[in-house]
Amino acid sequence: MTLPNDLSVVGVDDIRYAEVMDPPLTTVAQPADEIGEKAMYRLLRAIDDPADENGIDYIRHRPIISKSTMPPTGFAFSDSSRPELKSLGIVSDAAAPRRNEHG
Numbered sequence: 001m002t003l004p005n006d007l008s009v010v011g012v013d014d015i016r017y018a019e020v021m022d023p024p025l026t027t028v029a030q031p032a033d034e035i036g037e038k039a040m041y042r043l044l045r046a047i048d049d050p051a052d053e054n055g056i057d058y059i060r061h062r063p064i065i066s067k068s069t070m071p072p073t074g075f076a077f078s079d080s081s082r083p084e085l086k087s088l089g090i091v092s093d094a095a096a097p098r099r100n101e102h103g
Contacts, residue, residue: 008069023067030061 003009003023011018014029038057045052 003068004070010069014064018064018066021068026066026069027064028061029064031059034059 001007009025011025011027012030014027015025018025018027038059042054042057046054
């Protein structure tokens with residue numbers, strides 16, 4: 001079995017060894033400082049006002065595309081509502097063929 005021909009692998013946290021692996025690992029960089037800051041802010045708010053309802057924080061993660069992933073063969077992805085995926089080469093303008101539900 002070879003990467004990414006037979007299997008795509010993605011790591012998380014953009015570990016420093018990702019780029020020295022063979023093949024280099026595709027990973028997702030998480031903004032640890034921002035996550036910690038928001039968590040502390042929420043904790044302090046909860047201590048100050050336990051009745052305050054928590055909301056949802058959206059924190060942007062950054063994909064680092066390397067050589068451990070590739071689109072599945074025989075499939076084309078299309079989603080014009082996600083231009084950021086097109087810029088990464090993950091989607092195309094072509095209509096996506098549907099996978100047979102039964103195999």
